[in-house]
Amino acid sequence: MGMKKEFWNPWHGCHKCSPGCLHCYVYYLDGLREVDASVVRKSKSNFRLPLKRDRKGNFKIEPGSEVATCFTSDFFLPEADAWRSEAWEVIRQRPDVTFLICTKRIERFLDCIPKDWGMGYENVILAVTCENQVKCEERLPILLSIPAKCKYVFVAPILEYVDLKPFFHIGGIDRVSVGGESYQDARLCDFAWVSKIYEDCKNCGVAFDFHQTGSNFLFQGKRYRISHFQEYSQAKKAMQYLKEMSKN
Numbered sequence: 001m002g003m004k005k006e007f008w009n010p011w012h013g014c015h016k017c018s019p020g021c022l023h024c025y026v027y028y029l030d031g032l033r034e035v036d037a038s039v040v041r042k043s044k045s046n047f048r049l050p051l052k053r054d055r056k057g058n059f060k061i062e063p064g065s066e067v068a069t070c071f072t073s074d075f076f077l078p079e080a081d082a083w084r085s086e087a088w089e090v091i092r093q094r095p096d097v098t099f100l101i102c103t104k105r106i107e108r109f110l111d112c113i114p115k116d117w118g119m120g121y122e123n124v125i126l127a128v129t130c131e132n133q134v135k136c137e138e139r140l141p142i143l144l145s146i147p148a149k150c151k152y153v154f155v156a157p158i159l160e161y162v163d164l165k166p167f168f169h170i171g172g173i174d175r176v177s178v179g180g181e182s183y184q185d186a187r188l189c190d191f192a193w194v195s196k197i198y199e200d201c202k203n204c205g206v207a208f209d210f211h212q213t214g215s216n217f218l219f220q221g222k223r224y225r226i227s228h229f230q231e232y233s234q235a236k237k238a239m240q241y242l243k244e245m246s247k248n
Helices: 025-032 078-092 106-111 133-145 165-170 191-204 228-247
Strands: 005-008 066-069 098-103 124-129 150-155 175-179 207-212 216-219 222-225
Touching: 098 106, 098 150, 106 133, 124 133, 133 150, 133 165, 165 191, 175 191, 191 207, 191 216, 191 228, 207 228
Parallel strands: 005 066, 066 098, 098 124, 124 150, 150 175, 175 207
Antiparallel strands: 216 222
16 A cells, blocks of 8 residues: 555645646636635645644654645645744654655745755655746755755646656656646646656656646647546556656
8 A cells, every 4th residue: 555645734725837837727617606816825724734633642744654745725825934844843743754845935944944845855855836947947846955855846737748867867857747737727737748747757767757647638649638636646647657668
């Protein structure tokens, strides 16, 4: 069995700052609830979720879990500056789980880390999104220049083929994860782009996964409209196809 996946959103809401934000899933889902996603709010009930215990005294988030952190916001938003030190303290108190922090604001990182960060917390994966080549060239040099124990790149929502090879040669990228855009206005996810990034990763010895197809998926010249809840299972099938094809 793989590592258990959990989600922790100590605050919610964000501001669009990048081409990948155009059809943001948070804005879409909040819109269905008539909530303004641009207003950043500290969570009242789940701010300290990783420290909550059940009736038996066990942590609700089990040891060994991977916790996707702030995926309905951005951990490095300026509006969260007043809350972040407390969030870091929560992270510090759970060395038995891994916190995945993905940001579009990596340029704020060094202004937002705790004093004891050093070369990075052992239980924190730091990631950036690079939905196109422009954002790749903008964000990856910053990611690779800062201290962190583990670094991921999310090419999501993928908007074009992104050439990561120059950064692979520098070293420091531990995993690349690719995903398409979700819901009714989703832009195209072309499997040819995914396949090429997969080959780049394989040739450079970088771990790769395709986590979701998106709702608008082009596979071998045929376009598919995929429901959000099937994006993950279809991506697994596509990933298996990639692995089989790479053997030939």
